[in-house]
Amino acid sequence: MSRHDFQIPVTFKHRVVFTRNVFSPENPELREILEEGGGRRALVLIEAAVATAWPHLALEIEAYLATLDLEPRGIHVLPGGEAVKTDDSCVREVWNLIDATHLDRHSYVLAIGGGAFLDAVGYAAATAHRGVRLVRFPTTTLAQDDSGVGVKCAINAFGKKNWVGAFAVPFAVINDFRFLHSQDERTCRAGLVEAVKVAMVKDREFFDWIEDHVDSLAALEPEAVEFCVEKSALLHVRHIAEGGDPFENGSSRPLDFGHWAAHKLEALTSYRLSHAEAVSIGLALDTLYSTRAGLASADPAQRVLRILAGLKLAVYHPALDWLDETGHRRVLGGLDEFREHLGGELTVLMLKEIGVGMDVHWIDPEIVGACIDELRGISS
Ligand SMILES: NC(=O)c1ccc[n+]([C@@H]2O[C@H](COP(=O)([O-])OP(=O)(O)OC[C@H]3O[C@@H](n4cnc5c(N)ncnc54)[C@H](O)[C@@H]3O)[C@@H](O)[C@H]2O)c1
């Protein structure tokens, strides 16, 4: 018998670009990135809502790709939104396209869409041939300021968010700001919640900036929204790239502040609550909890609640009060699912003060109940 422990050193380059009109022939960003990879085949997948909002996009991309030294393998429009994560039909369709167009590991899938679309297409690309190069073009606020710049992809299963998925560093992420401006108002505004989240746990100055600019953000003034998106995206990426745990082997997940309840609320409401809307409730809940449990030194709740109200985001949903057959709040089941998803000991980030989080390993259900009562009161 023998045992051999090897160290396998692996590093990844994580290319993240902020630009405008990326498919314009004058814009060098994408060409440089594709040339750097040296791959030849490229398959383009566009989320239907984006193709509708930008009717000339497919033609624009076709003309752009024709100027590059590549073998374009087609442009396809596929459905998007959370529905594509609720079963594996989108994943299978993308696998079929990758197979039919003979993409290999050096080929590119260019995926243009919101967070849900990128999650599903990303999972298909990460698993086809054990990984085809994915270039993500996030098109929503949330996808640009958080999900699209990360290194995860997943679909939902067993009634749980993101149960089937992978860690897979995309070949590149291109945040083209122009896509932000075709979202409906509500989606555009709600996606800023992830910027609020990351500011709350990582960057007090950014939080102050959001507080000062909440009216401009709520009015979706392009300059304010784009600044906020870029700052948030970089805070997320910096944590992933430089925080020492890109693939979440440890127990702490600061970028998931407020998410134990959010993920459960999404599933409980059969995804009628969007991720962003659920995160707003989760942030409010964990902020109140931090205060009531005596974790937060100065009371951050009023400031946080004012920002969420300014962004017209709700902080309560009746699903917070739905009970199981034993009379317990169903949302509390989110804690077990959160722990199982992460592995190891339950670790939930709470707030010590604005900009500073702290891990806790136990959540008091009585205090959660009192926080929910308070949120219900605020909302009525
Ligand atoms: N992988 C990760 O690390 C990670 C992190 C955070 C969130 N997420 C996931 O991201 C998803 C939420 O993403 P989202 O907020 O982008 O929602 P979404 O993908 O559902 O998009 C919201 C809506 O906007 C439409 N849309 C997209 N881009 C548009 C555009 N430019 N113009 C007009 N309409 C457009 C979509 O069709 C959809 O109806 C959730 O499934 C969440 O779990 C993943």
Ligand SMILES: [Zn+2]
């Ligand atoms: Zn989130």
